[in-house]
Amino acid sequence: MASTKAMAAPPAIALAHIDKRFGPVHANRDISLEIGKGTIHGIVGENGAGKSTLMSILFGFYQADSGEISVDGEVTRIMSPTDAIKAGIGMVHQHFMLVGKFTVLENVVLGAEGGFVLNSGLAKARRELERLEKDYGLQVDPDAVIDDLPVGLQQRVEILKALYRGADVLILDEPTGVLTPSEADHLFRILRQLKAQGKTIVLITHKLKEIMAVTDRVSVMRRGEMISTVATADTSPEQLAELMVGRRVLLRVVKSEREPGRTVLEVKNLVVKDASGTTKVNGVSFVVRAGEIVGIAGVAGNGQSELLEAITGIRPPSSGEIRLNGKPLPCDAAEARAQKLAHVPEDRHRLGIVTSFDACENVILGYHGDELYQKGIFQDRRAIRSDTEKKMQDFDVRPQDPNLRLGLFSGGNQQKIVLAREIEQDPDLLIVGQPTRGVDIGAIEFIHKRLIAMRDRGKAVLLVSVELDEIRGLADRVLVMCGGDITGECAPETPEKQIGLMMAGAAA
């Protein structure tokens, strides 16, 4: 080890010819990558590009079929997370690996308790946490219970966990998905501070803005392959997007001015409770007019889901009024459809599709009673098939096979099928939740265009998304939800910072 000192410092992590298959899926193809010590290295790529698999291999969650990993210039076999932790690699997972009922301290020591009896280990961890707090500005109450903490702090606990185990390399997998813009800014400040102290950071994300803001170098992955690694300063979001998709993509949606028409949806003093009786939507009122897209911004879990469920007739509201085209809308999903309300649900796997069904069966889901699909008392398979083929063509669904099981389509193509089904019903009101969640950039562009087209045809669109950029790009008016209230309404041009404040609950 000492001899390497004379040479240039070896990279913190070097991956050489990593290859990994899951059955027929070739997740990583011959990937080589060097991550410099004390840098922030971004890894971008679309869903399914293999970023998470690669990092899971580095963290010992999976083993590569072939290839080798070097840490600080030494070839290291990483067979389990324990090996990775020993090699000084820590990971902050996209879905936090925390025990909700435990305190911060208990979560930090889990797996590194330091002895059979907890007492001394906990005391030592408490002192260590205080030190980390001071060094990196990572304040968090060690005795707080995880479930009581906001996500931003939970993520901080994840970082502390890794640092407590002596991580020199920190991998963060999509860390900002659950954060408000100001929480994300705070995270980036922490990351820069960690870098200043000599830690190496690997940031996996699909948000190009973050890459540009915080990384030193960036690697682009596409379909399991490492496409290129460049210095962040020498690139642009457009170039990265092109590298990710393999063709030019429009990041900004083009839309023309349009004067909204009559009121289509009117929501008055709506109160919705969840299954456990907690009030999730707290007396919300707003309208959506024909020819406009109203976007609801907010951090996930602030009542948007319950609001959507109430309007679309899935969850009965406790009080308040919902009117569609002037008529009260009963809480009945089938009746809502009959009154020309179409719904692209937030969680397509739970509410939008049946993955074990064929594409064509999914295309008629919810509309299977339509005249078009009937032939006497039977369903007209031929009509269904040709209708599906047409929709697949119009929405550029690939592969164009109506009899293929939906689970075999990519996320983007599944979402296109849901959109095709709902939009082609020619509804007056289209309700869209997280239209581009788990959807690749190429498909995002397409979906955005379709939503704008709906609006331009004079339809009303209610859009809920946790992606602030998406809301700002598509909506004509932005409503911000926080803690079940609408904390503000603003124009989409409003600076992100200001919308971020409203997302955190500050009044407009």
Added chain:
Amino acid sequence: MEWLDLIAQVSGSAIRFSVPLLFACLAGLYSERAGVFDIGLEGKMLVGAFTAGTIAALTGSAWLGLLAAILASVLFALIHGFASITHRGNQIVSGVAINFIAAGLTAQLGETWFKLGGQTPQLTNDARFMGYAWPFADALRGVPVLGQIYSQILSGQNILVYLAFLAVPITWWLLYRTRFGLRLRAVGENPAAVDTAGISVPSMRYAAVACCGILCGFAGAYLSIAQSAGFIEHMTAGKGFIALAALIFAKWRPVPAMWACLLFGVLDAISIRLQGVPIAGIGTVPVQLMQAVPYILTVVLLAGFIGHAVAPKAGGVPYVKEK
């Protein structure tokens, strides 16, 4: 005086009734806190009782009987573990299967080996765990309250009774004050967190299931070689399920589990005490009804009186590493 004596007697027998429940309840606690639901407590108790009765009868040693009961019960616990941890089977189905196998196997083997109608041979006192009278127990019997507590509740119990109550603080300490307990609770709440912390989820769950087996062995041995003098077919009579009810009632916590088991023990003791005794204004209550009281209470308590019992979050869910 007579009333006090009666209360002391009922309390003494309530404790004896609650012991098998307590062992089984704590057994379930280990397993379920680690995320493995176990409705096979009943079956493991039965296997333990049968093995204890058989080995004690053959060797004449209560301790060997207990040891054998523990081994047999752990074996069944590991079968449950193999099905539900290694093969990610449905934990309820596996538990039901264990109960069926246990009920059939013990009756059949008992009949084949001993030809006593499914029972094991009557044990002599040497081959059983007998109560020990504490010093001066008889002398202090007449002293009101303290003397009665000493002579009729504390004294005269067999060693398994003391072990059962000792198991409560030990379990509490293990669960909340040790690395083992921290990991065990974590694996029942979020196994992925345990996995990424570099701890094997299957080995934690197997360890928990083995603890469950050990305690079920104690529960079974208590029934056949402490409380009775031999194994009788189906002698657990649903105690494993009552223990499960007590576990839920106690919201999966050791100390409340003890109180819950004592409550069921008291009900048992009272129901036996009141058999054939006319109650003022009602008359003699049928024996069957009195015997049913603990079960009725279980339903009532579980249906409404315990509030919201939140089970361990990952309970019943096999752990699969997500892709």
